Amino acid sequence: MTQRTRSTGAERTDIDLALFGALGDLSQRKLFPALYQLDREGLLHDDTRVLGLARQDISATDFRDRVEAALKTRVKADELDAKVVKRFLARLSFVTVDFTAADGYSAIREWREGAKGSRPLVVYLAVGASLYGDICRHLQGSGSLDEQSRVVVEKPIGYDLESSKSINDAVGDVFPESRVYRIDHYLGKETVQNLIALRFANPLFGTQWNQNHISHVEITVAEKVGIEGRWGYFDNAGQLRDMVQNHLLQLVCLIAMDPPANLDADAIRDEKVKVLKALKPFTDDMLGRDVVRGQYTAGTTDGAGVPGYLDEEGANTQSHTETFVAMKTEVSNWRWAGVPFYLRTGKRMPEKLSQIVIHFRQQPHYIFDPDQRSLAANKLIIRLQPEEGIRLEVLTKDSGLDKGMRLRRGPLHLDFNSAFPKARIPDAYERLLLEVMKGQQYLFVRRDEVEHAWQWCDALIGAWEDRDEPPRRYPAGSWGPVASIAMITQDGRSWYEDY
Numbered sequence: 001m002t003q004r005t006r007s008t009g010a011e012r013t014d015i016d017l018a019l020f021g022a023l024g025d026l027s028q029r030k031l032f033p034a035l036y037q038l039d040r041e042g043l044l045h046d047d048t049r050v051l052g053l054a055r056q057d058i059s060a061t062d063f064r065d066r067v068e069a070a071l072k073t074r075v076k077a078d079e080l081d082a083k084v085v086k087r088f089l090a091r092l093s094f095v096t097v098d099f100t101a102a103d104g105y106s107a108i109r110e111w112r113e114g115a116k117g118s119r120p121l122v123v124y125l126a127v128g129a130s131l132y133g134d135i136c137r138h139l140q141g142s143g144s145l146d147e148q149s150r151v152v153v154e155k156p157i158g159y160d161l162e163s164s165k166s167i168n169d170a171v172g173d174v175f176p177e178s179r180v181y182r183i184d185h186y187l188g189k190e191t192v193q194n195l196i197a198l199r200f201a202n203p204l205f206g207t208q209w210n211q212n213h214i215s216h217v218e219i220t221v222a223e224k225v226g227i228e229g230r231w232g233y234f235d236n237a238g239q240l241r242d243m244v245q246n247h248l249l250q251l252v253c254l255i256a257m258d259p260p261a262n263l264d265a266d267a268i269r270d271e272k273v274k275v276l277k278a279l280k281p282f283t284d285d286m287l288g289r290d291v292v293r294g295q296y297t298a299g300t301t302d303g304a305g306v307p308g309y310l311d312e313e314g315a316n317t318q319s320h321t322e323t324f325v326a327m328k329t330e331v332s333n334w335r336w337a338g339v340p341f342y343l344r345t346g347k348r349m350p351e352k353l354s355q356i357v358i359h360f361r362q363q364p365h366y367i368f369d370p371d372q373r374s375l376a377a378n379k380l381i382i383r384l385q386p387e388e389g390i391r392l393e394v395l396t397k398d399s400g401l402d403k404g405m406r407l408r409r410g411p412l413h414l415d416f417n418s419a420f421p422k423a424r425i426p427d428a429y430e431r432l433l434l435e436v437m438k439g440q441q442y443l444f445v446r447r448d449e450v451e452h453a454w455q456w457c458d459a460l461i462g463a464w465e466d467r468d469e470p471p472r473r474y475p476a477g478s479w480g481p482v483a484s485i486a487m488i489t490q491d492g493r494s495w496y497e498d499y
């Protein structure tokens, strides 16, 4: 059932959303605020309803109170509209369910029976992946699903290739792939989608986007925060599984993929899979040279002292888990052969910063001041956060009579916040929830993507385990172990720091 939106005339699809883990961190911090924003923007159908499911025994009124409190904390005051909050809360119901026991699931079927007309059920599993199989089976057993039902699952999908296969099998026994939406929230970020527009709508970049014109690519995803009370989860994962296997590899895919034939989900995802298959595996001799694992020690964040990873609450003081990883990898195909991709990501870095830097090659023949030679290459900087923007660094003549033909590096700069001051940049989850409602899968990760990404990471993790070396230390509030700087300087390059 569809309806025109209040503001844009676009179509809104009517769905019922069953949200498992409705009192959890993800739901309270991200999903309810995102749903509220969709409602505020007029993008939720009037009849759309949300059923919260959690193990805690609370009343529907207490549940709505909690959601309201979450909105008050998470949504900016000037975006909280009392009328919309009221309308939004009225969409919510709640049931207490033991996710592993079949008997509680009849509540979902009964809730569905109260729906107006026939509309798809979207099941959002904001719970640990170990529960996905049970929940899907019980949903099916209780007769709550039909041919239109969709499921949304969150990362991490498993711990390695084998565990991800068994999770995907369990979900796949109930939902066909065309109705499975695997979230990687980086794909919902505005600038990440802009990468697709930038690459495939601008012939200027389209023709230059290969090893003839690009010398190397850098991706930095730095976080200021530490483990944030998630030591138990994080210590079993580490930064490679937590960030590289999904977010960074998805960015690599979008940068490196060939143009898809169209914007259909499978056309895009087929191209991404080709990139994952072409990722160069790490050999033993590359491990010492091209990969750096780090773990933060005590240091400072925003001027205040913070504990080291091994001193965090609940820590196993012998842990070798990495909180930082830097690596040099390559996409071994015609387009990218010989172009290093330098990736780095870590917790407790000096700032929250996610950016991609495309370094173009220098001119084949250089005619300006020899001492300015290092300036002489264009860079395209794609900033995901904190502020979204795209900047192309170009060289122009420095102005002034005394400057002769001295060069100056300057930006052609598109800062989304100042270029489109009225446009609110939506949170990644708003975009992703909207796409699920519309039944569009192009921003979601297909099963084979997850599995190829695991395959590549598993080989690296296996090699680390064989070596059993402790990670290198770096003080909280620094840019990671010194070795990660040496890793790139050994190639005569440096991490881009100038924005």
Ligand code: BG6
Binding pocket: 185, 223, 242, 243, 354
């Ligand atoms: C999550 C990781 O997927 O991404 C977290 O599990 C990490 O450890 C988070 O903090 C980072 O997301 P963002 O959008 O803040 O860069």
